[in-house]
Amino acid sequence: MIKRNLLKGAAVFLSCCLIFASAGCGKKKPVSTENTTKAVTEQETKETKKTKEEQVTIAVKDADGNTVEVAGIVETNEDGEKVVIIQDRDGNRTEIKADSYDDSGDSSTITITDSTVGEEISEAAKDDKIPKADEVIPTKPSTNADDNNSNNNSGSNSGGSSSDSSDNNNGGNSSGNNGSISDNGGNTTPSEPETKPSTPDTPSHEHNWEPVYDYIPHEEVKENVWVVDKAAWEEPVYTKYYVCLQCEYGECEYCNEHGTRQNEFVSGDALDEHQYDCLDHGGSCMNSTTRKKITDYIHHDEEGHYETVTISEAYTEKKLVGYRCSSCGETKSN
Numbered sequence: 001m002i003k004r005n006l007l008k009g010a011a012v013f014l015s016c017c018l019i020f021a022s023a024g025c026g027k028k029k030p031v032s033t034e035n036t037t038k039a040v041t042e043q044e045t046k047e048t049k050k051t052k053e054e055q056v057t058i059a060v061k062d063a064d065g066n067t068v069e070v071a072g073i074v075e076t077n078e079d080g081e082k083v084v085i086i087q088d089r090d091g092n093r094t095e096i097k098a099d100s101y102d103d104s105g106d107s108s109t110i111t112i113t114d115s116t117v118g119e120e121i122s123e124a125a126k127d128d129k130i131p132k133a134d135e136v137i138p139t140k141p142s143t144n145a146d147d148n149n150s151n152n153n154s155g156s157n158s159g160g161s162s163s164d165s166s167d168n169n170n171g172g173n174s175s176g177n178n179g180s181i182s183d184n185g186g187n188t189t190p191s192e193p194e195t196k197p198s199t200p201d202t203p204s205h206e207h208n209w210e211p212v213y214d215y216i217p218h219e220e221v222k223e224n225v226w227v228v229d230k231a232a233w234e235e236p237v238y239t240k241y242y243v244c245l246q247c248e249y250g251e252c253e254y255c256n257e258h259g260t261r262q263n264e265f266v267s268g269d270a271l272d273e274h275q276y277d278c279l280d281h282g283g284s285c286m287n288s289t290t291r292k293k294i295t296d297y298i299h300h301d302e303e304g305h306y307e308t309v310t311i312s313e314a315y316t317e318k319k320l321v322g323y324r325c326s327s328c329g330e331t332k333s334n
Contacts, residue, residue, distance in 0.1 A: 054076070056072055056108055057109045057133040058071070061112075063119055068121070070121060070125050071130070071134075073086075082103070209323040210324055210325075213321065214319045216319060217317075218316070218317060220312065220313055220314040223309065224307070225308075225309045228304040230303040232301050232302040234297040235300060237297060238295070241265065241293065243263055243264055243271075245263075246285040246287060252284045255285060260278070
């Protein structure tokens, strides 16, 4: 009898345990906000650390020393460090290292100090691959959209697991639970993903090159010049001599036979002595004359004076140094 009563009591106790267990399993599982809070915190952190962008003018020197100005971007990260970015018209971005530029001058202009980097930028600017300084560079598309989507997906997944649990345990109450979870997730609805703005098609620019001249003044040139008044010349020196005409023409037979024929004498006395001797010996020398001949020259230097004369008049030289586009102001060397 006692054994039967014990068996009945055990059966009743087991039934009660089963009833309470079923009631406990049917309760709604509370929705966890851990994932939602985590998504919001990560979103706020990324917004705080987002770098700031500022468009500036980038000044470079080309191979000819001409200054070329293009548009660039300065990005300042969360540590306050500046990075210069050159973005071409296709959206490609090139980072310039800190030791290749100088921003100590005008706050709106950054000068490229690296000649190699400057030449690459100037060449790209000539081909119109880089926006000019007065153009607005499209901002870089935000990458936070992917992070927001991943956060939302994780929130949806956590909500979905709760819904599945509710569906398995409560059946018809699943629609109400899903609606509740969707409302909680609404507090962290991410912003719409930013699409990368398309680069507008920049119409091709045909340069209108106009010559650029440099004007170089030249002063008047004067010199002291020697002016000849009388050219150099040679003055002849004449010597007088005496001539025996019979000997000159060979008419005296005595002088011819005895070899005393002489027709020129340096003095009158010498001529008289010759003719008297000839007559004493039967000769015929008695006629004479005098003549002059050049025996020397005296050199005379030229005569003149100095005068100040103009060698070259003052003038201005017009020299072509290059070309400038009348539309955009770009220059190129000659």
